[in-house]
Amino acid sequence: MTLEILTPERKLYSGEVYGVQLPGIDGLFEILDKHAPLVSALKKGNLKVIVDKTTSSNYSIQGGFVEVLNNKATVLVEGAVEA
Template sequence: MTLEILTPERKIFSGEVYGVQLPGISGLFEVLDKHAPLVSALKDGKLKILKDKSNTVSYTIQSGFVEVLNNKATVLVEGAVEN
């Protein structure tokens, strides 16, 4: 699936990934390949990009939203810092 992470200032990440773990308002959730369409609010926390089954990259994000549609996840956040 394609993942894009955007802040008001710049694009943080864009590329093909296995999945992504996100800090939803009600708790952590994971979006994998061919996930159903979804829009969710995000709280401050840790976002983990699953590049493949053994390679991950983490970011600490500020609040925002995620949209999943047509095997693409778009994450819009106020800020993000790679860990």
């Protein structure tokens, strides 16, 4: 699955990943390869990028939205820093 994490200022991440864990407004959820189309609001919290089964990275986000379509997840956030 392809993942892009975008802020108004720059692109934070772009690449192939195993999955991504996101802080949804109703709780934490995870998106994996070949996920069904989805649009969801995100709240302030920790976003975890799962590159493979042994490698991951974390970002602290300020809230925003995620869109999943055609095996690509696009995360649009107001602000984010790598944790």
